[in-house]
Amino acid sequence: MSNHNRYESSRYGNAEHSDALSIANAVKSGETSAVAVVDQHLAAIDAGEAEIHAFNLVLADEALAAAAKIDQQVIAGEDVGPLAGVPVAIKDNMCTQGVPTTCSSKMLVGWKPPYNATVVERLAAAGAILIGKTNMDEFAMGSSTENSAFGVTKNPLDTSKVPGGSSGGSAAAVAAGFAPLALGSDTGGSIRQPAALCGVVGMKPTYGAISRYGLIAFASSLDQIGPFSHTVADSAALFEVIGGHDPRDSTSIPTPVASVSAGLKSGVDGLRVGIITELMGTGDLDGFEPEVLAQTRAAAEALEAAGASVAEVSVPSVIYGLSAYYQIAPAEASSNLARYDGVRYGVRQEGSGNTASMMMATRTTGFGDEVKRRIMLGTYALSAGYYDAFYGKAQRVRTLMINDLAKAYADFDVLLTPTSPCVAFDIGATSDPLTMYLNDVCTIPSNLAGHPSISVPYGTGQGGLPVGVQVLAPLQGEAVMFQVAAELERSVSAAEAVAQNGAQS
Amino acid sequence: MSKSRAQSLSRDEVAKVASLALLELTDEELATFTEQLGAVLAHAKDIEALDVGDVEPTSHPYPLVNIFRTDVV
Numbered sequence: 001m002s003n004h005n006r007y008e009s010s011r012y013g014n015a016e017h018s019d020a021l022s023i024a025n026a027v028k029s030g031e032t033s034a035v036a037v038v039d040q041h042l043a044a045i046d047a048g049e050a051e052i053h054a055f056n057l058v059l060a061d062e063a064l065a066a067a068a069k070i071d072q073q074v075i076a077g078e079d080v081g082p083l084a085g086v087p088v089a090i091k092d093n094m095c096t097q098g099v100p101t102t103c104s105s106k107m108l109v110g111w112k113p114p115y116n117a118t119v120v121e122r123l124a125a126a127g128a129i130l131i132g133k134t135n136m137d138e139f140a141m142g143s144s145t146e147n148s149a150f151g152v153t154k155n156p157l158d159t160s161k162v163p164g165g166s167s168g169g170s171a172a173a174v175a176a177g178f179a180p181l182a183l184g185s186d187t188g189g190s191i192r193q194p195a196a197l198c199g200v201v202g203m204k205p206t207y208g209a210i211s212r213y214g215l216i217a218f219a220s221s222l223d224q225i226g227p228f229s230h231t232v233a234d235s236a237a238l239f240e241v242i243g244g245h246d247p248r249d250s251t252s253i254p255t256p257v258a259s260v261s262a263g264l265k266s267g268v269d270g271l272r273v274g275i276i277t278e279l280m281g282t283g284d285l286d287g288f289e290p291e292v293l294a295q296t297r298a299a300a301e302a303l304e305a306a307g308a309s310v311a312e313v314s315v316p317s318v319i320y321g322l323s324a325y326y327q328i329a330p331a332e333a334s335s336n337l338a339r340y341d342g343v344r345y346g347v348r349q350e351g352s353g354n355t356a357s358m359m360m361a362t363r364t365t366g367f368g369d370e371v372k373r374r375i376m377l378g379t380y381a382l383s384a385g386y387y388d389a390f391y392g393k394a395q396r397v398r399t400l401m402i403n404d405l406a407k408a409y410a411d412f413d414v415l416l417t418p419t420s421p422c423v424a425f426d427i428g429a430t431s432d433p434l435t436m437y438l439n440d441v442c443t444i445p446s447n448l449a450g451h452p453s454i455s456v457p458y459g460t461g462q463g464g465l466p467v468g469v470q471v472l473a474p475l476q477g478e479a480v481m482f483q484v485a486a487e488l489e490r491s492v493s494a495a496e497a498v499a500q501n502g503a504q505s
Numbered sequence: 506m507s508k509s510r511a512q513s514l515s516r517d518e519v520a521k522v523a524s525l526a527l528l529e530l531t532d533e534e535l536a537t538f539t540e541q542l543g544a545v546l547a548h549a550k551d552i553e554a555l556d557v558g559d560v561e562p563t564s565h566p567y568p569l570v571n572i573f574r575t576d577v578v
Contacts, residue, residue: 206567207566207567208567208569221564221565221566247574250569250572251565251567251569251572253567253569254569319551320551320552320555322548323548323549323550323551323552324552326545326548326549327549334526341527356527359527360527360528360529361529363526363527363528364527364528364529367528369534372523372526372528372538373538373541373542373545375526375528376519376522376523376526376528376538376542377542377545377546379522379525379526380514380518380522380542380546383522383525389553390546390549392562393552393553393555393557394549394552395562395563395564396557396560396561396562396563397552397555397557398562398563399557399560399561399562399563400555400557400560402563402566432541432544433541433544433545434541434544434545434548437545448563448566449566450566450567451566475566475567
């Protein structure tokens with residue numbers, strides 16, 4: 001009945017520690033070995049992957065070899081880094097040198113990147129171990145991972161449900177205990193929404209805070225890489241490892257990564273928390289489940305009890321976010337995906353003898369329906385005669401939203417909303433694209449504004465499935481965002497401890 | 506501008522856009538995509554009424570300019 005054991009019940013295998021920092025400490029102290037840690041997680045994958053399908057590729061041999069190297073370094077007394085021996089699952093749109101990277105598209109089958117993404121290099125330098133490449137909606141377009149060319153990923157909490165998307169494989173890998181950490185990418189909510197639906201923590205940083213070098217582009221002014229984990233502290237630690245300036249990404253903010261772990265225990269006394277009125281199921285936006293709204297209010301009350309001041313705040317233009325996003329993101333996608341023409345990458349389908357027909361045949365067979373829809377939407381939005389009415393207008397609405405959020409942040413340190421209007425839904429239940437897009441209504445504003453936000457599991461909703469509450473902060477406000485997220489996590493743990501004691505007595 | 510939701514995008518327009526994007530559609534796909542894309546564009550009409558003429562467009566959330574690497578090989 002109670003939800004205190006929801007993580008444990010979704011987990012395969014019997015790994016000793018579920019959080020990355022405990023694993024790293026145990027490896028560094030010699031209490032356990034990196035090889036043992038990797039073995040435990042590979043055993044969990046063996047037990048559950050056939051059912052969940054979180055991965056496009058499991059790198060068992062490579063992970064064990066990397067772990068053996070870490071163990072040698074520990075024995076030699078070398079510094080092995082803050083994530084020593086921690087298995088990490090990576091979304092299959094991040095380049096791994098010599099290792100297939102598909103974006104879950106037929107288009108890229110057989111393609112092996114000639115270089116590593118910056119995040120991959122920084123993970124390795126921190127002692128983390130790449131354990132596999134995770135399934136996703138094709139080219140990160142979707143909210144359910146049903147758009148993968150290689151089959152859907154199932155939600156480990158209830159395998160009749162979607163894990164969310166587009167980073168559904170990464171969220172499921174963490175929820176299932178296949179890896180304590182994962183990386184996803186978030187263009188309109190693709191980290192935070194699956195994190196909410198799978199009951200884990202997921203975070204999108206400030207645009208430019210984590211290098212996009214080696215992240216296969218979907219919508220370049222919106223895309224960001226970010227972490228998944230069971231705990232807020234783990235996401236903070238992972239952010240500190242992969243964040244900070246990268247000269248290879250011209251959109252990378254030229255400052256060192258913000259220190260966010262130090263403030264996790266600071267509490268929220270005196271902080272001002274605003275609940276965005278328009279994203280609480282009132283007014284023009286509907287489809288919010290009452291349990292989701294109730295948990296969001298409970299989260300606000302918990303922050304208030306911990307000393308924060310809480311009030312509602314209106315951010316009027318957030319209701320136009322979806323419309324602006326579904327002009328801007330497809331427009332950028334139609335340009336970014338023009339490169340897949342059978343000449344440079346992946347598959348080639350011969351046409352009727354000339355180059356144009358080869359390109360058309362390649363794109364027609366290589367892309368799935370959702371990718372085709374977005375490319376066509378974007379091509380339309382950018383076409384002569386429509387540019388100003390659609391793309392131009394959407395860019396101005398983007399400014400409106402940034403201005404409205406700035407006004408809210410004059411009075412509040414962070415903002416609070418549900419992450420997703422609903423809990424995990426049935427696989428195959430949503431066939432209408434527009435209905436699927438509505439899942440992103442709470443997450444899109446942070447992408448359009450370039451602001452950081454994080455989803456924290458907060459109780460359960462319909463069917464006992466997890467609810468995620470989202471904490472939003474202004475540009476480069478990761479420290480205060482993590483600080484509030486950590487307080488939410490403590491309040492959930494306290495409530496669950498009470499429930500557990502009640503159940504036992 | 507008073508097209509109904511179903512008519513917000515014509516079959517011919519979708520066919521033209523598909524050919525611009527180097528995508529070949531069957532008749533059945535053309536019908537389905539016309540309806541689906543029309544619904545998305547109809548939803549986007551809520552921003553058509555907004556008066557944003559004096560608002561500057563945002564193309565990038567964190568404007569950095571003239572980012573060059575050192576000119577060495």
